[in-house]
Amino acid sequence: MQVTCHGAAGCVTGSCHLVETASTRFLIDCGMFQGNKSLNRLNYEPLPFDPQSIDFVIVTHAHIDHCGLLPKLVKHGFHGIIYASPPTADLLPIMLADSASIQEKDTEHENKRRVRRGETAREPLYTMEHAEAVNTLIHPIRYGTAFQVADDVTFRLRDAGHIIGSAIIELFIKNSDNQEKKIVFSGDLGQTGVPIVEDPTNIWNADHVFIESTYGDRVHISSRSRKEELYDHIQATYRQGGKLMIPAFALERTQELLYTLSALKNERADFPPMNIYLDSPLAIKITEVFEKHPDHYDEEARARTDEPFSFPGLICTPSVEESRKVNAMQEPAIIIAGSGMCTAGRIRHHLKHGVWDPKNTVLFVGYQAPGTLGRFLLDGAEEIRMMGLSLVVKANIAKIDGFSAHADRHGLTDWLTAFREKPKKVYIIHGEDDTRHTFSAHLQKKGFSTVVPAKGIPLQLDE
Template sequence: MQITSHGAAQVVTGSCHRVVTQEFSFLIDCGLFQGGKDLARRNFEAFDFDPKVLDFMFLTHGHIDHCGLIPKLVKEGFSGKIYATPATADLIPIMLRDSAYIQEKDTEHENKRRVRAGLAPRDPLYTSEDVEKVLPLVTPVEYRKHLKLGNTLEFILQDAGHIIGSAIVELLITEKDEQKKIVFSGDLGQNDVPIIEDPTLIEKADYIFLESTYGDRLHDTRLPRDKQIMEIIKNTIGRGGKVFIPSFALERTQELLYTLSELQTKNPDFPKVPIYLDSPLAIKVTEVFKNHRDVYDADAKARTDQPFSFPGLKCTPKTEDSKDISKSDEPSIVIAGSGMCTAGRIRHHLRHGIGDSRNTVLFVGYQAPGSLGRVILDGAKEIRMMGRVFEVRSEIQRIGSFSAHADQKGLTQWLQAFTPKPRKVYLVHGEEGTIENFAKHLNDLGFTTGVPKQNETIHIE
């Protein structure tokens, strides 16, 4: 058996792992590289394998860094089934259609520049038509359902507790009359967060491919995050400002809405200002959350109200509505994408508001190196955006505990549930320094670790 990491190897994005057995060749995820230009260029490089020979793939969840290259994969010949949970299956058309739209618009803008420079135009990475060819391949599989493929492969999708529909992939592979269990964690969530269940604990595995996004740090626990966000909102609104929250359309936005609805219900002094959900993509994704109460945790199921529709919340799918928000001087809370400020409506809000000291930019998600969000978070006094330079005068805040990823403590606790210890734990989906530190931490606890490099093949006898 051979396993090759074609993405998320010493980087956080572009998740893609190829498994080759005596009977099958298949992928775990096929995600877009996100972040700076160097990472983004990888999306246009040729795959290091032939998509036509793949038999099928498993998709752990609907984040673009895990699914965003599937249209390119299909465009280049992949035609197998894509196994995913029902919630992920519902998210795929929304996420990929939006991604294709961005690819087409970015290419259109780039080609105008290339024509002026006398260069030949480029084709987009993939188009809306390519996305439509993906959708018939998506095959929903319920959590905890034990299925067999061919003569040598069995699999189970377990709840990863990361976002709605996220899955851990358990593989039971038989070769030479010996069965081995390989577990791909996907992205693991934190325990005790709203809406979805905690990550499923698994007791046995021979080899584990474990995400490491926050493997060398602990999430901020100085204050419960509802108190932190309440404090930031009250301070900002109190000085007549706006709270801009760059937010990922999938999961982070819904968790924010859930938290804001609870704060509004339980706190009479919650500022009575408009809360704008200014993201067409997030509005569509929120409808999927409404339709999948079956995977809510007990607390969310027990709520009698609708946590994604509450007084003061205004959804603004139209561009004209978004422009009105930017022009308005009234205090408000604005949730908009993209989560790393690399695209989307948040950039227009920052253009109009980041130079106003009354305002606050609140980061609640991971900011990849090279992204505009990371530049702002790292303390830049000026930012370049839309061909102009803007002075940063707004207050910059970050709440790390909103992360959908488990931190070092959470990852370690999940791993320690395996008894006996796995033969080896391969660390993926993390920045190089983070993975090295996490590997040392796990080695000190008696685990044997490995850190795959990009396109490195691991041979499992």
């Protein structure tokens, strides 16, 4: 039995792990690389395995860095089943259709430049047709259900507490002597005590564990709650007469923001008279999926008597015309728009119209990968170039760490130490290399045997 990490090994995106037994080959995730140009180029390289040889795929959750290359997999011959939790099964068609639309538009734009240079036009990474073909292969599996997917492989999904529908994967694999080994993939683990989703499920035992390490070298330090920090930025921006622009991932981060803003409006009589604009067609569709799955909320969210994702003062702007009107407004407002790292989407138009204005605030509430516009702004860029323009940065640039959907070093360590017996090996994935090695050293001090996998190098799990 072997596992090969074809992504999320040395970076935080591109999650894709090939598991091979004596008679079965399958993938855990098939995600897109996101970030700088060198990472994005990896998406266009040939797949490092024959898609037709893959029996099935298990998807941990619907973030594009975990599912975004499923249409490419289908394009090149995969026709097996894609297993996921019910919310993830509902989210995948929305996320992949949006991604396909981006691929088609970006390729059309690129080919116009290529024609002018006399270069050969290129094909999109995949098209809407390929994304729609994925939909026919999706099969939902509920948390806690042991599902035998091959003669030698059974799996079970557990709640990872990262986003709605996110899953830890427990694999039970039999060898030729009918002896069973258990491998656990953490997926992306969430923080404990956050709104909407349950805390990550503790797993009691495993022979081998593959654990994410996005924030494995740091702690989410905040002396105050994310709700209080958000409210301070709202008040400060309102007093300045500006706009609070929040780049937000359409999946999970936007819904958590809406949930928090709804609570603030209920609790704070002095909430400023600012409209809140959800300027993301994708986030609007995803929020409808959240509303469809209240059985996946935590106890606090289920107990709320109001509508946490729909409240007075919230205005959804799905059309381009409505979005342009938001740009033209002069009065203070809160604007939530994608993409979360400012690499695409409507947030770029809002930055174009407001990053130069000192009355405004750009508030980051999520991870910013190296090489992205969001990272440049967060690192203190005084000038940025986007959409053919050079823009001076005068807006206040701020960040709230507490909104991270990823467990920090403490959370990851707590999850691992909850195992009743230490796993034989812990494989550290889904992190930048410096972070992975730092987290590895931290775990070794606590008595864990760790491995930091290299991309594309098979790992033998025969112990």
